[in-house]
Amino acid sequence: MNICYRPAAPSDAAQLLEYLKQIGGETDNLTFGANGIPYTVEQEAEVLKRFAESHHSRLFLALDGDRIVGNACVDGFGNPRFRHRCNLAISVLRDYWGRGIGTGLMERMLDFARQIGVELASLEVRSDNERAKALYRKFGFQSFGTFPRYFKINGRYFDVDCMTLELTEGSNK
Numbered sequence: 385m386n387i388c389y390r391p392a393a394p395s396d397a398a399q400l401l402e403y404l405k406q407i408g409g410e411t412d413n414l415t416f417g418a419n420g421i422p423y424t425v426e427q428e429a430e431v432l433k434r435f436a437e438s439h440h441s442r443l444f445l446a447l448d449g450d451r452i453v454g455n456a457c458v459d460g461f462g463n464p465r466f467r468h469r470c471n472l473a474i475s476v477l478r479d480y481w482g483r484g485i486g487t488g489l490m491e492r493m494l495d496f497a498r499q500i501g502v503e504l505a506s507l508e509v510r511s512d513n514e515r516a517k518a519l520y521r522k523f524g525f526q527s528f529g530t531f532p533r534y535f536k537i538n539g540r541y542f543d544v545d546c547m548t549l550e551l552t553e554g555s556n557k
C-alpha cells in the first residue's frame with residue numbers, strides 16, 4: 385500500500401462527494417450520514433477552489449493510487465480576533481483504519497497550521513469515539529470539556545469532547 389497525501393483540487397469534487405457518502409455510511413462519528421453533503425459537483429468544486437486559494441484553510445486528501453481513502457480539513461478564520469485558531473476534521477475509509485493514514489493526515493494538518501502561524505487547534509469528537517481520541521491524544525490534544533447532546537442520531541443523543549492543542553506559546557502581551 386502506497387498512500388500519497390496532497391491538498392484537494394477542484395477536479396477532485398466528484399470523487400470527494402462519493403467518498404463522503406461512503407464514509408458517512410460507514411460511521412456515525414461524523415456530522416453527516418450516508419447521504420453525504422448536499423452539494424452538486426459544481427458547488428463542491430467551488431468549495432475546493434476556495435480551500436485551495438485560502439490563506440487560512442486547507443483540505444487534504446489521502447490517496448491509494450487514484451482513489452480517495454481519507455480526507456482532513458483545516459478550517460481557519462479571516463476574522464482578526466479568531467485568526468490565531470483553527471478547527472480540524474478528519475476521516476479515513478473503514479477498510480484503511482489502523483494503517484497510519486489518520487496519523488499522516490494529522491501531521492499534514494498541523495504542519496500547515498504551524499506554517500501559517502496558528503496558535504491553537506481545536507476539534508470536537510464524539511465522547512465514545514475512542515479510536516479518534518487516541519489519535520488526538522497521541523498528538524497532544526487535551527479535552528477541556530464536554531458538550532452534552534451535541535449529536536442527535538436516530539433519536540439518540542451523543543456528547544462530544546471538545547479538545548485543543550497549543551501549537552505555539554500564546555501571549556497576552
Ligand SMILES: CC(C)(COP(=O)(O)OP(=O)(O)OC[C@H]1O[C@@H](n2cnc3c(N)ncnc32)[C@H](O)[C@@H]1OP(=O)(O)O)[C@@H](O)C(=O)NCCC(=O)NCCS
Pocket residue numbers: 411413414474475476477480481482483484485486487488508509510513514515516518519522
Ligand atoms: C479516527 C480515524 C480518522 C483514525 O484514522 P486511522 O487511519 O485509523 O488512524 P491511525 O492508523 O493513524 O491510528 C491512529 C491512532 O489511533 C489509535 N488506534 C488505532 N487503532 C485503534 C483501536 N483499534 N482502538 C483504539 N485506538 C486505536 C492509536 O493510538 C493509533 O496510533 P498508533 O498506531 O501510533 O498507536 C478513523 O478511524 C476514522 O476515520 N474514523 C471514522 C471517522 C471519525 O471518527 N473521524 C473523527 C471524527 S472527530
